Every structure is written in C-alpha cells, then in structure tokens.
Amino acid sequence: MADDLPPKEEFSEWYNELLFQAEIMDVRYPAQGVYVWYPFGQKLRNQVYDRLTGMHDDAGHDEVGFPVLIPEGILAKEGEHIAGFEDEVFWVTHGGRKELDERMAMRPTSETPMYTMFDLWIRSHTDLPLKIYQVANIWRSETEHTRPLIRLREITGFKEAHTAHAGYEAAAEQVEEALDLYREFYRWLGVPFVVTERPEWDKFPGADYTYAVDTLMPDGRALQIGTAHNLGQNFSEAFDVEFENQDGEQEPVYQTSYGVSERCIAAVMSVHGDDNGLVLPSDVAPTQVVIVPVLFGDDEENDEIMEVCRGIEGRLRDAGVRVEFDDSDRSPGAKYYDAELQGTALRIEVGPRDLEDESAVVVDRLGNESEAAFDEVVEHVEDVFDSLDSELRKTAQQGFEDRTTDVDDYGDLNPALEDGFVRVGWCGAEECGHSIEDKSDGDLLGVPKSEEDGGLDSCLECGDSADDVAYVARTY
RNA sequence: GGGAAAGUAGGGUAGCUUGGUAUCCUAGCACGUUUGGGACGUGUUGACCCCGGUUCAAAUCCGGGCUUUCCCA
Incomplete structure (x- = not known):
C-alpha cells in the first residue's frame, strides 16, 4: 500500500x-x-x-x-x-x-x-x-x-x-x-x-x-x-x-x-474517490477515525502522547465511533497516506505541540483542518463527520448535474455523450428508440420518473411531438 | 462478435532479435537509528503463466492452452 x-x-x-x-x-x-x-x-x-x-x-x-x-x-x-x-x-x-x-x-x-x-x-x-x-x-x-x-x-x-x-x-x-x-x-x-x-x-x-x-x-x-x-x-x-x-x-x-x-x-x-484513494461518507468508512501519534526523542513526552492517544481512542470507541489507533513504527506521513487510500473519514494527530494547549489536530478526508480540545473530541468528531458528509454529497450531486445535458440536435449527441448523460425528446415509439441507439454511441436508458421535459418537446428521431424525455448514455 | 498486444519475485520492470550464471526500483523480513506529509543504514527472503516440442542446454525458438489489457462492432 x-x-x-x-x-x-x-x-x-x-x-x-x-x-x-x-x-x-x-x-x-x-x-x-x-x-x-x-x-x-x-x-x-x-x-x-x-x-x-x-x-x-x-x-x-x-x-x-x-x-x-x-x-x-x-x-x-x-x-x-x-x-x-x-x-x-x-x-x-x-x-x-x-x-x-x-x-x-x-x-x-x-x-x-x-x-x-x-x-x-x-x-x-x-x-x-x-x-x-x-x-x-x-x-x-x-x-x-x-x-x-x-x-x-x-x-x-x-x-x-x-x-x-x-x-x-x-x-x-x-x-x-x-x-x-x-x-x-x-x-x-x-x-x-x-x-x-x-x-x-x-x-x-x-x-x-x-x-x-x-x-x-x-x-x-x-x-x-x-x-x-x-x-x-x-x-x-x-x-x-x-x-x-x-x-x-x-x-x-x-x-x-x-x-x-x-x-x-x-x-x-x-x-x-480522488487521486489519493477512497473517499467515503463517514457512515460508510470501515475506519472512521485514525489516531496518529507524533513522537520525538523524549521518552517521557512520548509516553504522555501515547497516553493521550489511548484516552481519545477509548472515548471515541465508547461513543460508537470506529476508531483505529495507529501506533505502528512508521512515520506519520506514511500513516496519513494509508488512511487516505482507504477512505478513513478523518485523522487525529497528537504531538508535542498539542500537549501544551491540550488540543489535537483534526484533518478530514477532504483536507479540512481543525483543532479539538482533548476532552471535547467526541463532539468535535461528530461535527466534522456532518460537514464532511454534506460536502461530499454536494460535490457529487453537482458533478452529476454538470454532466447531464439536453440535446435537440443529432450532431450534438455523440459529443455530449462523451461527458455523461444526455436528455433527448422521445415520442416513445420503439423504432425511434432503436434509431437513436443505432445512430449514437449510447443506449437509451429510459424515461425518467417525474421529471420536467425542459423544453425537449419533439422527438429527436421523427420530430413528432414528444411527451417523454429519455436519458441516453454510454453504458458498461 | 471481430482484431491486436502482452504474461519474468507481493507490485512495477530489464533481458528475448543472436539459446548458456536473470537486471533495477519498490514492497516484505531482522537489527539499529528515526518520526508534524510516503525516513535512513546494514543484512536478507522471494520470480521466468501452464503443457508439449526442438536442443548438450530454453525466460529466450516452435506448437497448443490459460489469463490479462487495449482497439473495433
């Protein structure tokens, strides 16, 4: 990995x-x-x-x-x-x-x-x-x-x-x-x-x-x-x-x-997902939180950091959070990369700097950084889950809408299919449906349930008035 | 459905034309030093897709099979 x-x-x-x-x-x-x-x-x-x-x-x-x-x-x-x-x-x-x-x-x-x-x-x-x-x-x-x-x-x-x-x-x-x-x-x-x-x-x-x-x-x-x-x-x-x-x-x-x-x-x-790996809603991520200790030379300080990490781990686990304390003998950076690859929703870093002000660094899977007081970690984590989830849902929905286009001219159909879904007018006749599939790179998925026609009121194939909008897309 | 290319340690590769000790990177293991975005040193494990043929000798040549990837319909 x-x-x-x-x-x-x-x-x-x-x-x-x-x-x-x-x-x-x-x-x-x-x-x-x-x-x-x-x-x-x-x-x-x-x-x-x-x-x-x-x-x-x-x-x-x-x-x-x-x-x-x-x-x-x-x-x-x-x-x-x-x-x-x-x-x-x-x-x-x-x-x-x-x-x-x-x-x-x-x-x-x-x-x-x-x-x-x-x-x-x-x-x-x-x-x-x-x-x-x-x-x-x-x-x-x-x-x-x-x-x-x-x-x-x-x-x-x-x-x-x-x-x-x-x-x-x-x-x-x-x-x-x-x-x-x-x-x-x-x-x-x-x-x-x-x-x-x-x-x-x-x-x-x-x-x-x-x-x-x-x-x-x-x-x-x-x-x-x-x-x-x-x-x-x-x-x-x-x-x-x-x-x-x-x-x-x-x-x-x-x-x-x-x-x-x-x-x-x-x-x-x-x-x-992104260039660094899986991105998952917090409910879906097998590991929701990873705790990464940042250790320097001083044994006494290291012991203290480990103690704080175990405390945070315990409180999150008691709260029902799927948490992993990564105390393996690797550098913090390596742990970050692995956690990102598997879509861990957020990580908590605890190092020497954090001991003084008794708060940990929290970074979510989308890179948003915040601080959480040691004794308020559970509440903070729940808040970060919420903002992470709503951000990734919003981004996904936006991407979907941006790549759905209306087409009323055959010449625009194949170029639009390169990007994503295409909506066309369709009279509903089977032969027109087959024609649209034959003349394009896509398949006719079907007629959406309860959706506005958005002005696509004539059939792409025969030009007759179209009661229906059909989705066309390249398929797997 | 049609065509092309490729299979070499866990992953990625060199070598194949012209047959002879298999290269490098990475990962793994052991020990030590490290640790705020993929650490370093030393040592070490580990591979030629399968079956058959040619040959003194096959990763390399020939035949068949299996698998994978890409392109076209």
Missing part, C-alpha cells in the same frame, strides 16, 4: 489500482470474471450491506436462503425468462463422473427457485403480501470484458427481494416502495442517480415493466445500480402460484422483484 495511484482522470487505471492498493478486491484469482474480497474490502462491503439489508428488514421483508442449483425444468418454466438468460447460464452437468439425469443451472437470479416454493407457501390472501430477500452469489457467463464489481461471472453480493401480492395495484405500489428504498440507500451513500423506466426492449425477461437506477461514472458512462420489476402474473401463472382471494376463488398472485449488486460499491468508490 505505498505506490502512487494513477490520477483519477485515467479512470480505468485508477479504478483497477485503487481496488488493489486499497485492498478491496484481488483480481488475481485464476479464473475469468471472478474475484476475491480482501479483508478490508469485505469490511467495506459489510458496512454497505448491513445498511441495505437493515432497510429491507425495517420495510417488512424477511431474509431467506435459497439453493444455488436450479434444475433445468424449473428454470425453463417461464418462456421469456429462460430465453433472456439461456446465453449466460452456467450448467452443472455431472455429479462426480456420473452425468446428472437433469442438468442444473448455477442460479443467474432466483425468481424460478423462489416461486417454486411460493407455490407451496402461499394458500390464501392472508398469506399476502409475502416479502422476502436474500444476499447471494449469482452466476452469469459474461462474454464481454469482465471488470471487478461491475461485470462479473460470479456476482458475490446480489441483494434480491421478491414479493407476492393479492392485486396488480398492490404489486405496482411495492415497486414504488422498492424505488423509494433504493433512493434512500443511494442518498445515504451520496451517490447521485436517475430512475428511469427501461424501454420495452430492455426490460427484465418476464417482467411487465422494469425501472432502473443509474448513476454516472467518472468516464461519463452510465452504471446500472439497481432494478425493480413488476412481474404481474407472468411467473405466478407459469409456476401455478395461486391464492384464494376474498371471494373464495383461486387466482395467480401478483409479483415483483428488485435487486442491487456490488456495483453499489463500485459506484460509491468511483463517485467520491
């Missing part, structure tokens, strides 16, 4: 080096598209996922654990679904040397095994709504270039939620609840986003409609960081998941599913 990081302008190199140097992921596992979480990376992941799963718990979901293996007959039950996944499923064909009677898929997502069980679990309207989730590994045989946290063959943190309801409207409302949950989650991470309805040709296989959450990466490309699907009765009819409604009749349930993967980690890294 001591080499120079490439500048963030060279995003691809910066991203790969940061993963390695900050000890988030080790990409050296000898198989394509599968990677290893380092201990620090796992801690970061746990910070993020504890919040995400806690939010699901609070919103009335129950956690479950489903098998990895899906018998082929189950996966193939819903026609559109299997068609959408058949090119990227890993198959288990043998048990030892013996070929299996029925091959089994490594789950690419869990709709089919879950709904197999829903059929057994759901009897009547009193069993509804059913709201469950799990955080699981899923496998997809990506043929395009794999990239850690972003395009993987083994996704190691897929939070997938699945719900069943007694009516279509209730399912639609659940999709809205899911989007609200994701909005709150990404606000907590300080990751700006746009929520759009995916166009017909890009919705989840087997869904009635799909909403997606996208953020903007430093290289100007869109990263899909969440999806929510209204599945209607497509799966419940295929899996025979029926309930007895209040009129005493059997009726297929109405379903939704929604998911977030470890791309949320890629997003929080990429949006906030």
Whole structure:
C-alpha cells in the first residue's frame, strides 16, 4: 500500500489500482470474471450491506436462503425468462463422473427457485403480501470484458427481494416502495442517480415493466445500480402460484422483484474517490477515525502522547465511533497516506505541540483542518463527520448535474455523450428508440420518473411531438 | 462478435532479435537509528503463466492452452 495511484482522470487505471492498493478486491484469482474480497474490502462491503439489508428488514421483508442449483425444468418454466438468460447460464452437468439425469443451472437470479416454493407457501390472501430477500452469489457467463464489481461471472453480493401480492395495484405500489428504498440507500451513500423506466426492449425477461437506477461514472458512462420489476402474473401463472382471494376463488398472485449488486460499491468508490484513494461518507468508512501519534526523542513526552492517544481512542470507541489507533513504527506521513487510500473519514494527530494547549489536530478526508480540545473530541468528531458528509454529497450531486445535458440536435449527441448523460425528446415509439441507439454511441436508458421535459418537446428521431424525455448514455 | 498486444519475485520492470550464471526500483523480513506529509543504514527472503516440442542446454525458438489489457462492432 505505498505506490502512487494513477490520477483519477485515467479512470480505468485508477479504478483497477485503487481496488488493489486499497485492498478491496484481488483480481488475481485464476479464473475469468471472478474475484476475491480482501479483508478490508469485505469490511467495506459489510458496512454497505448491513445498511441495505437493515432497510429491507425495517420495510417488512424477511431474509431467506435459497439453493444455488436450479434444475433445468424449473428454470425453463417461464418462456421469456429462460430465453433472456439461456446465453449466460452456467450448467452443472455431472455429479462426480456420473452425468446428472437433469442438468442444473448455477442460479443467474432466483425468481424460478423462489416461486417454486411460493407455490407451496402461499394458500390464501392472508398469506399476502409475502416479502422476502436474500444476499447471494449469482452466476452469469459474461462474454464481454469482465471488470471487478461491475461485470462479473460470479456476482458475490446480489441483494434480491421478491414479493407476492393479492392485486396488480398492490404489486405496482411495492415497486414504488422498492424505488423509494433504493433512493434512500443511494442518498445515504451520496451517490447521485436517475430512475428511469427501461424501454420495452430492455426490460427484465418476464417482467411487465422494469425501472432502473443509474448513476454516472467518472468516464461519463452510465452504471446500472439497481432494478425493480413488476412481474404481474407472468411467473405466478407459469409456476401455478395461486391464492384464494376474498371471494373464495383461486387466482395467480401478483409479483415483483428488485435487486442491487456490488456495483453499489463500485459506484460509491468511483463517485467520491480522488487521486489519493477512497473517499467515503463517514457512515460508510470501515475506519472512521485514525489516531496518529507524533513522537520525538523524549521518552517521557512520548509516553504522555501515547497516553493521550489511548484516552481519545477509548472515548471515541465508547461513543460508537470506529476508531483505529495507529501506533505502528512508521512515520506519520506514511500513516496519513494509508488512511487516505482507504477512505478513513478523518485523522487525529497528537504531538508535542498539542500537549501544551491540550488540543489535537483534526484533518478530514477532504483536507479540512481543525483543532479539538482533548476532552471535547467526541463532539468535535461528530461535527466534522456532518460537514464532511454534506460536502461530499454536494460535490457529487453537482458533478452529476454538470454532466447531464439536453440535446435537440443529432450532431450534438455523440459529443455530449462523451461527458455523461444526455436528455433527448422521445415520442416513445420503439423504432425511434432503436434509431437513436443505432445512430449514437449510447443506449437509451429510459424515461425518467417525474421529471420536467425542459423544453425537449419533439422527438429527436421523427420530430413528432414528444411527451417523454429519455436519458441516453454510454453504458458498461 | 471481430482484431491486436502482452504474461519474468507481493507490485512495477530489464533481458528475448543472436539459446548458456536473470537486471533495477519498490514492497516484505531482522537489527539499529528515526518520526508534524510516503525516513535512513546494514543484512536478507522471494520470480521466468501452464503443457508439449526442438536442443548438450530454453525466460529466450516452435506448437497448443490459460489469463490479462487495449482497439473495433
């Protein structure tokens, strides 16, 4: 953890080096598209996922654990679904040397095994709504270039939620609840986003409609960081998941599913990080505070400094702050660099100078410096957390807005796509959508929920009046 | 989907044309001196992607595989 990081302008190199140097992921596992979480990376992941799963718990979901293996007959039950996944499923064909009677898929997502069980679990309207989730590994045989946290063959943190309801409207409302949950989650991470309805040709296989959450990466490309699907009765009819409604009749349930993967980690890294490494909201940072003693020759003075540091460490820990006292035998500068690389929210320095006035130097991850009296450190640290968090959220949001432009002329489209998101007028016709994608470097993400059209009132392709604004972006 | 390049200690590299003792930086370990932005000295550990071929001899030449990176669609 001591080499120079490439500048963030060279995003691809910066991203790969940061993963390695900050000890988030080790990409050296000898198989394509599968990677290893380092201990620090796992801690970061746990910070993020504890919040995400806690939010699901609070919103009335129950956690479950489903098998990895899906018998082929189950996966193939819903026609559109299997068609959408058949090119990227890993198959288990043998048990030892013996070929299996029925091959089994490594789950690419869990709709089919879950709904197999829903059929057994759901009897009547009193069993509804059913709201469950799990955080699981899923496998997809990506043929395009794999990239850690972003395009993987083994996704190691897929939070997938699945719900069943007694009516279509209730399912639609659940999709809205899911989007609200994701909005709150990404606000907590300080990751700006746009929520759009995916166009017909890009919705989840087997869904009635799909909403997606996208953020903007430093290289100007869109990263899909969440999806929510209204599945209607497509799966419940295929899996025979029926309930007895209040009129005493059997009726297929109405379903939704929604998911977030470890791309949320890629997003929080990429949006906030800088040339020195990770920058994280204080809640997210695995280590929130590092205490660095500055020692000179005098043994007696050194003992006093160490004593003060231990006192501060104890009070912060008692206050619930994730604090590390770095008493290793290295120079202070080296400790600063390491703490910055891993996004430690702030550091506290205690040296000879600070003993006299009984206050420590406090420097946050964005470089803001202040002083804290030894006996007021806890209060001061909480204040610095607040100002750090609001500053980095504001900077991120500003960067997102600055790189979103409106375009009403084809000639401006590709240049604008170099920078980030582009909003265009779109009449909503599928052929116009495809044309826009064919003629540009970007993909049509979809129509944002509740957003002003900003004067983009004619379709970029056909010129007819456009009710909708569509987001276009280069994608991962 | 198509094309190109590259794999040498934990990381980054030299050597490959013309086969023969593998270079340097960094990190690690031990000891000592240090410590307000990546300390220094001395000692030391550690590598030629895999399989096969040619050869007295292969990091180097040939074939196959795996992996990675970049470009185009």
